[in-house]
Amino acid sequence: MIPGKKENHPTFRRSFLFAMQGFRTALQTERNIKVMIFGGICAIVVGIALGLDFISWAIVLLCCGVVIAAELLNTAIETVVDLVSPEYHPLAGRAKDIAAGAVWSLCVIVALVGIIVFARAILMKLGML
DSSP: OOTTOGGGSOOHHHHHHHHHHHHHHHHHHOHHHHHHHHHHHHHHHHHHHHTOOHHHHHHHHHHHHHHHHHHHHHHHHHHHHHHHOOSOOHHHHHHHHHHHHHHHHHHHHHHHHHHHHHHHHHHHHTTOO
C-alpha cells in the first residue's frame, strides 16, 4: 500500500481482521507464542486464586500483553529476515538472535515483576503485610 492512497486503504474493520488473522497464524505456526499465552493463563489463574487487587491485576495483565506483543514482533522480524535472506547469512542470524534476545530480556523483567506482585499478594493473604 502506498501512503496517501485513500481508495486502497483498508477500512478499520478490515485492518482489525488482518490483525486477527496475523494473531491466528502465529498461534498455528509458532510454539513460543503458545508458551507465552500458557504462561499468561497461569498468571491469571494464580491471580484469581490469590485475589489480586486492581493495581496488581493491571500490572499482571499489562506484563502478559507486552510479552505476547514482543513475541509477535519477534516472529514478524524473523519472518521478514527469512524472506529477504532465505539462505543462511551471519547478519540475518544476528538480527534474529537480537530480536529473540529482546523478548528474553523482557521475559526476565516480567518474571521479576511477577515475583514481586505475587509475593506481595501471598504476604498480604498470610497477614504479614
